[in-house]
Amino acid sequence: MKKCIVCDGDISEYSEISEDVEINGWKCNECEETFFTSNEMLRWEVLTGRRPKNVRKVRKMGSSLMVTLPNELVKNTGIHSDDLALFKKVKEGILIEIVHPEAA
């Protein structure tokens, strides 16, 4: 069982309704501190209308799934049309390595 990072007490699964959206995490049995994963926090932010600028909805296109790139990311990284996106599965999710074909 995981321990509370505040008091090292035992924690239990916990959920609450906040702004009409259920959020699931853990609560310390001793000090009552609550903990939520970053994924769960993000889900809650999106569902309560606080969607961060760098979040995109995954959409179905034919038999594929598609996401668009945030404009700010495009400006800051020099990604452009006809670049190649190389996907790598990493512990945190998916890393997209951009390859500019003309520089190869």
Ligand SMILES: [Zn+2]
């Ligand atoms: Zn605690």
